[in-house]
Amino acid sequence: MRARERHVRARRVTEREVLLGVDVGGTTTSVGVVTRAGEVLVAQRVPTHRDGTGRALETIVELIAAVRREAEGRSRAIAAIGVGVPGPVDTRRGRIGEDVPHVPELAGRALAAELTARFGLPVFVDNDVNAQALGEWMFGAGRGACSLVVLAPGTGFGAGIVLEGRPVRGAAGFGGELGHTPVKFDGPPCWCGGRGCLALYASGRGIAEAARARLAGLAGAPLLAAAGGDPLAITAPLVFRAAREGDPAASAVVDEACRALGAMLGTVVNGLNPDVVVITGGVAESLVPLEAQILKRAGEYAFHRALALTRVTIVPGDKRTSMRGAAALAIYEMDRTDPRP
C-alpha cells in the first residue's frame, strides 16, 4: 500500500478532476465535491457523532461514500480527499492529536491511513483553520498573496498561517494556534490552561462569559433582560446586539474584544508581516460593522508602515468555505509532491 500511495500522490491534480473536501466540525460534518478552481459542485452534511458510541469515524466514512457516488454519477474523477479537523494534527502521519475536545472520538486516530484503506485515494488531514487558510490563499481573499493569516473566532478561536505559499504547521501540529496567544500576560485563566488568551476576549465563548461576569449583580441590565433574565442564555450575538443598542456592559465587552483583536493584529503584522489578514469564523458576521473600530485599535499596536501594507478583511465563513479549505489542502499536498518541475 505504501507503494500505491506514493504512486497515487506523485502527480498534480488536473483541471478535470475533483477533490472531496471534508469538514469535521463539533456539530456537523460536511463533505463536498470541489473542483480545482474551488467550486463546490455538491455537498452533504450529517451531525458529527460524539456520543461515545465510537461511530464518529463510521459516520464520516458513510458520508464520504455517499458523496463519492454522487461525484462518480457525474463522471468526475476524484483525485484525493482533504480533511479539516478542529484541533492539532500530525500532518505528516495524518494522525489527529490527543487534545480534540470537539471530536473526542477521533483523538489519536490515524485518519489519513484509515480513509486511504477504505477509499484507495490519497488522504490529507490538517487542522480545520489551517486548511481554511490554504483555501483563502488558493481561492479566496488571499488569492495572489505571498502570505496570509486567518483569524477565526467562533465558539473557540481558531487560526491558520500561510507564509510564502506554505502552511505553518509547527513541530507538533500546533502551528497557527494564535487564538491562544496571551494578549494580557496578567489576565485571567483561560479554559486552555493558559492565561490572558485572545480567545478569552474575542471568541464566542469568551465574549459570552465576559458579559456574564460583568452582569453579575446588575439585575436590571438590558442585556440580561434580552436573555430572558438567565445569564446562561447570554450568547455572543446577543452581546453584540445589546452593544449596538447602547447597553453599557455589552459595549464594554465588545470594546475589549476589539482591543484584543487589534492587539492580535499588531502581533501578526509586526511579527509575520503578511500581505493579507482574513478575519472569519462564526463571530465574523458580528464584527463586520466593527471593522473601522478594530482597525483603529490595530493602529495602536502595529507598526504603521507595516499595517498600511496589510489588507485586513472580515469574511463571514460558512460550511462551503470549510469544504473548500479541505479541498485546497488536498490540492496543495498533491501538487507539492509532484516530482515533475
Place this chain on the structure above:
Amino acid sequence: MRARERHVRARRVTEREVLLGVDVGGTTTSVGVVTRAGEVLVAQRVPTHRDGTGRALETIVELIAAVRREAEGRSRAIAAIGVGVPGPVDTRRGRIGEDVPHVPELAGRALAAELTARFGLPVFVDNDVNAQALGEWMFGAGRGACSLVVLAPGTGFGAGIVLEGRPVRGAAGFGGELGHTPVKFDGPPCWCGGRGCLALYASGRGIAEAARARLAGLAGAPLLAAAGGDPLAITAPLVFRAAREGDPAASAVVDEACRALGAMLGTVVNGLNPDVVVITGGVAESLVPLEAQILKRAGEYAFHRALALTRVTIVPGDKRTSMRGAAALAIYEMDRTDPRP
C-alpha cells in the same frame, strides 16, 4: 551588471570559499571572514558612524576592503557578502528601511547594490536578528531543527524566525519583529508607537525604565543606592544584580520581565510551534540564572504538549554570533538561488 549579478549568484558556496559577514550595530560595525562551516577566521571592527557626516557607508566600505585584503592574503576566495542591519530591510532589493534609529545615516539606502558596485561580489542584506536566526539554524543551537525562533533582548528587543529552513521576512521586511508584540493590550505606551509591547518589559531599555518608574519617591532603595543615587544611572544589569541581592523593586521588575518572556514563549510555541527557541542578545547573560523561572512562566501560557517538544535555550551572543549570522544569510541566499538540483 544585472547579468553579472545573476551569473555570480547562481551557484552554491563551495567548502573552500569564505564569506564576509558584516554586522552593522548601533555602536560598532564588525566584519569577519567566515567559512562555510561557520568558523570566523579573522575579524575587525570600527565604531559605527552616526554623527550625521554621511560617512556611515564609507566606514563600512573601508572595513570590508581591509578584511577582504586579509582574506585574500590567506588565499581564500570570497563567495559573497552578508550584512545584518538593526531594522527592517527590503531583502529583495537589499534596501534598508526608513525606520532605522540605530543607524540613521543608512535609512533608505540600497546597500546591496552599493556594495556590489564597490566589490563586484553578490551582497545580501537583512535585519540583523533575522540573519542571526539563520546563523543559529545553520551553525548554532538550531542546527538540524526544522524551525526556530530567536528572541534577542538587548537595548531594544530584536527577534528572528526561521520556519522549515526559510527566514520569515514578511511583505515589507518587518517579519520577525516579535519584540513589539503586545503582551498586555491595556499596557503603557511603547517607544515604538505601540502599547504594552514585550520590549517594555524585557528589553534592556524597558527594564531600566520600569525600575526607574518603581523607584520614583523611594529615596533609600538599595537599587538606587547602587546607581549612586542617580535614577538615570540605573541599567538593566544593575537591576538584575539588585534583584539577586533581594531588592524588592528590582525583584518585581525582573519577575515581570520573566512573565512577559514566558507569555512571548507561549505566543511563539502555540502560534508557530518551533522545535527550538533561542534567547540571546545583550540581556541574555542576565537571564541565564533565571532560566527555570522563565520556563515555569512559559508553562502558564503555552500548550503543555507543544512546550514539552520545544527546546528553549539561552545563549549569550557576541559579535562573532552576529558575523556568523550575516555569513549564514549569504550562504542561504547563494545556495537557494543555485538552479542545480
